[in-house]
Amino acid sequence: MNSQKIISTQKKSPKSLQKTLGIGLTIGMTLLWMFALAGAVYVSQNKLNELFDSALAETAQRIMPLAVVEIINREDLTQAQQVMAFKAHNEPLVYIVRNNLGQILLQSHNADPAIFNQTLLKGFNSSATHRFYGVSAVQDTLHIEVAEPLTQRRDAIIEMAVTLLWPLVFLIPFCFIGSWAFVHYSLRHVLAYRDEIESRGSSDLSLIKTESLPAEIFTISESVNRLLDRLRRALESERSFTANSAHELRTPIATALAQIQRLQQEVSAGPTQDRMIKLESTIRGLSNLSEKLMQLAKAEGGGLLSNEPCDLISLLKLIINDAQRSHPEKVIILALPQNKEYRSAIDPDAFAILIRNLLDNAIKHGAIQNRAIQNRVIKHTEKDQPIEISFSANGLLTIVNDASVIPAEILTQLRQRFVRSNVSAQGMGLGLAIADAIVSGTGATMTFNSPAAGRVDGFEVSVDFSTIN
Ligand SMILES: Nc1ncnc2c1ncn2[C@@H]1O[C@H](COP(=O)(O)OP(=O)(O)OP(=O)(O)O)[C@@H](O)[C@H]1O
Ligand SMILES: [Mg+2]
Incomplete structure (x- = not known):
């Protein structure tokens, strides 16, 4: 149970502190901005309502005396009259003047009586669409009601909120990039530490x-x-x-x-x-x-790397000549690139140990040698396959020899110490462990194939020296 937990936590890729802080700070800043915006809208709405209300009341009180004079001077007091507009204009405030029976005596040119209160109310009140202010005069015989559409107030608040929201469009990416860059700058020594370990x-x-x-x-x-x-x-x-x-x-x-x-x-x-x-x-x-x-x-x-890069191809030729002298019965074919030189930082001694172990394996575990050991005589037969060694211009060494196919599950374990597949030949199972230690210590890579590429049997080992820095 516990080990399962550990495995599942290991699989999760770690979160970047830079990204987390960048996102966290941006979300925090956005929320703060939104709270400030909500507060500003709330306070402004109250203040605007106060201002609009006072303008509404002021308008009613200003118009009322003029309306009274106008109505009293008429011949027929009950005749309704509409104030003519001097020229076409938008009328945000509309009013009607009624007598105490509710009859309309005067109304502004855009006023629609249907929107007004049916009863004569004094002071402030609101409907779903309008804000009203009513006031009476001449011993409550005349009543004026001024109406202002609520959309005006809403529009003003919405406009203000939108104006305050706009900067967020620039602030969000700016805050994210800014905090990301600042955290990156602050963590530069930690990142350098990570790179050095990596x-x-x-x-x-x-x-x-x-x-x-x-x-x-x-x-x-x-x-x-x-x-x-x-x-x-x-x-x-x-x-x-x-x-x-x-x-x-x-x-x-x-x-x-x-x-x-x-x-x-x-x-x-x-x-x-x-x-x-x-x-x-x-x-x-x-x-x-x-x-x-x-x-x-x-x-x-x-000490597997040297400061002075050395030519691997001439070293390889020396080692192969040496092996050929000790095993004249073996046929070794060497294919080299045109340029005939490949410089690498691998230590020459380490390279020699690596190649000797691989070559020793090809000679020792090759099918020809096994047959010869079993027969107690060393001889070439028509079936004998030579050991093919190639070194490409981009630093890939391949050694192919005749061998029976090694099962894939054993193939993956051959790098481990004391693991062997062919027990008929003498050995301890250390050669490939040594080769693996050199390869991983220098930054090269080594792969095994059995059967060898393009064949039905055989063993192929490839070492890529191009990955050594
Ligand atoms: N070139 C090869 N051809 C066929 N089989 C191989 C080859 N190289 C390695 N093997 C298999 O991998 C096994 C492990 O090889 P390794 O070099 O580690 O040990 P060894 O050669 O048996 O012993 P040691 O190298 O210690 O003398 C060998 O026993 C053999 O079965
Ligand atoms: Mg060996």
Whole structure:
């Protein structure tokens, strides 16, 4: 259950602090702006209502005396009259003057009596569409009601709200980009710290620079450095122990081998000599193991890259010539690019160890050699396939040899120490582990194919040196 939880959290890609802060600050700023806008609209609406109301009342009180004079001067007091407009104009305020019986005596030219209150009300009141102010005069015999459409007030508020909303269109991207850039600037030392860790090879355990890191990260980086230091010391002591023990074993193994060979000459053919041959082969195996352990200690230590790039093609030719001399029975075909030179930062010793292990495998595990070992004679048959080695102009080395197909699930495990597929040949299962340590320590990549590309069987190993920086 717990492990499942851990796996599911590991799968989630981590969130960027820069993005989270950018989005968070932008949302915060937008909400703040909206709250401020709502407050401004609320206060302005109250103030506007007050102003509009006072203008409405003022208008009613100004018109009333004029209307009274006009009505009293008429011959027929009950005759309704409409005030003529001097010229066509929009009339936001309309009014009607009625007597105490509700008869209309005077009305502005745009006034529609249907919108007014049917009863004669005094002071302020509102309908769904209009705001009214009513006032009476001449002992309540005349009543004026001024109406103002509510849409005017609404339009004014909406216009104000829209004017205040507009800046948000520019503020949102500005705030996001601004906070993103500011956070990026503030985190520059943290990002440099991340890049330094990211650009390291897996074998680089040196301390990471912690100057200029912010206080929040500083303690973490110091703990990481302490951990790296402990790890480096532990690995170094493990490697030096392996290398020293392998080195110390060399002399006694060589002495034992020499003694056995001398004894073999002294003993006549028979079961004792057979046992001595077996003993010699075991001691040789031991010698190979100590040699491989030394190689592994070097491959897993530092120093796999050199400051001076060297030509891999001339090195490759030297190693192949050497292997050909030791195994004259093998046919090795080498295909090289036109330019005949490929410079790389890989350490020449590390390159030699890598190629020797791969070539040793091709010679040892190739189908021809297996048949020869089984038959106890080394000979070429028509079925014999040569070892094909090619090095392309862009740094891709491929070694193909004859072999029976290795199942895919074993193929993926061959890089691990002591994993072997062909147990008929002598070996410990360390060659590919050494090759893998060199390849990953230098930044190169290595792939295996079985069957080899374009064939029904065989084994193909490819190393891409172009990825080494
Ligand atoms: N060129 C190859 N052709 C066929 N099989 C191979 C080849 N290279 C590796 N293998 C298989 O991968 C296994 C692991 O190889 P590795 O080099 O690690 O060990 P080894 O060669 O058996 O022993 P060691 O290298 O320690 O002497 C081998 O046992 C063999 O089965
Ligand atoms: Mg090997």
